[in-house]
Amino acid sequence: MKNKKSRPEDAADLRQKAEAVFFKQAARSSEDLVSLSSEETRRMFHELRVHQIELEMQNEELRLAQEALNVSHARYLDLYNFAPVGYITLSEQGLILKANLTAATLLGMDRSELVNQPLTGFILKEDQDIYYLHRKSLFESREPQECELRMVNKDGQLFWVHLTAVASQDDTGPICRIIMSNITERKRSEEENKTLQAQLTQARKMESVGRLAGGVAHDFNNMLTVILGHTQIAMDDIDPSEPLYHDLQEVLTCAQRSADLTKQLLTFARKQVIEPKILNLNQTIKQMIIMLQRLIGEDIKLIWKASENLWAIKMDPSQIDQILANLCLNARDAISNGGKIIIETGLKTFDPAYCAGHPGFVPGDFVLLAVSDDGCGMDKEICNNVFEPFFTTKETGKGTGIGLATVYGIVKQNNGFINVYSEPGQGTTFKIYLPRCTSVDEALKIDLSEEPVPRGNETILLVEDEPAILELTQKILQRLGYSVITAATPGEAT
DSSP: OOOOOOHHHHHHHHHHHHHHHHHHHHHHOHHHHHHOOHHHHHHHHHHHHHHHHHHHHHHHHHHHHHHHHHHHHHHHHHHHHTOSSEEEEEETTSBEEEEOHHHHHHHTSOHHHHTTOBGGGGBOGGGHHHHHHHHHHHHHHOSOEEEEEEEEOTTOOEEEEEEEEEEEEETTEEEEEEEEEEOHHHHHHHHHHHHHHHHHHHHHHHHHHHHHHHHHHHHHHHHHHHHHHHHHHHHHTSOTTSHHHHHHHHHHHHHHHHHHHHHHHHHHTTOSOOOOEEEOHHHHHHTTHHHHHHHHOTTEEEEEEOOSSOOOEEEOHHHHHHHHHHHHHHHHHHOOSSEEEEEEEEEEEEOHHHHHTSTTOOSEEEEEEEEEEOSOOOOHHHHHHTTSTTOOOSOTTSOOSOHHHHHHHHHHHTTOEEEEEEOTTSOEEEEEEEEOOOOOSOOOOOOOOOOOOOOOOOEEEEEOSOHHHHHHHHHHHHHTTOEEEEESSHHHHO
């Protein structure tokens, strides 16, 4: 664009042009010039002056309009280059003709370097079919098209984008204008939400299964109590030398095994009666090491890595035994031709910020118990179901599917949490986090020494809503010398 002259220079030019026109016309006829009166001459110069002023005003309006246009263009360039989304113009062949600063930043290159580069060079190979279908639909329908795909910048960093494309036309022919939005954070949030939703669904499922298992186990436990009680009474009345005594012993043994299975179900449902004590996890594990080595066999090496100065925990010691026994047996079954099992303890503290980025973790101080093996490992699908009751990958007859469910129930009953890490061929690690006990009061020690069963002749009021248990308990108390008055409900007892 030519540079505009200043206003005084414009006025001088117009004046010179006006004088030239006047003298040119005046020279045409000296007679006409002579015939002009002074009044007519003044009128002519006045009209020329008015015309000059009008031209100057028009010139000023043009100058102001050009300045406004320049400001608007600069503002447009700022909006175009610094927009929160990338703008790209593509040729019909898919080559980049133009890109704003945001698009260049996303792709990791200077804008000048992007010119004539194919956009497909920045699209992940696995997603290029999405892009080709996107462009095909655009030029065939001439309607705006949208898609989401993954791109890779110059440095190899992968990111998600949402593309909105519009078909257009310029002097070179058909073109495509693309709006490119970075949606990496949105995709990450969606994935986190999906993970959290899956965990919530799993937790609800485990809770439902736990309630079902607890209800069934409670009723089954009542029946087993009756079977065990009557069997024991019958055995007390029969001489051990009689053949029937052996049969009753088998009934008692099988009923006791069933009772143990029921106890595991109650543990999973968190309804098992426990006796928590303040204890040091290292001391409890130390007492079990020899037994655990015998349990897993001599061909598997058991390694114990105890952390010093562990915090105290409050838990039933027998539950620690159950956890270690089940995890070590599970590890043993995953190892073939010799291997190793590692038991570790440690201290862990999780803050809310860490837990926000790691679903399943809970803020606070915890004592860590980890059991690792170098066995066959598990895939993701198995890991997602490993704590469900009766879920097992073992052959029929070699596993009940209760062991890990029992571990899960114990950990939850003690306000802890458990995570499993495994890959096929890479072994498995179970990490259990038990809450730190800050109480300084020692738990009461219970004397478990065997004492003779007390006898008496008093009268006992017995209230029980389960008829079979009521009858069994009445019979046992009467055999001990007590007089028993029975009632099925508190109302009957009054």
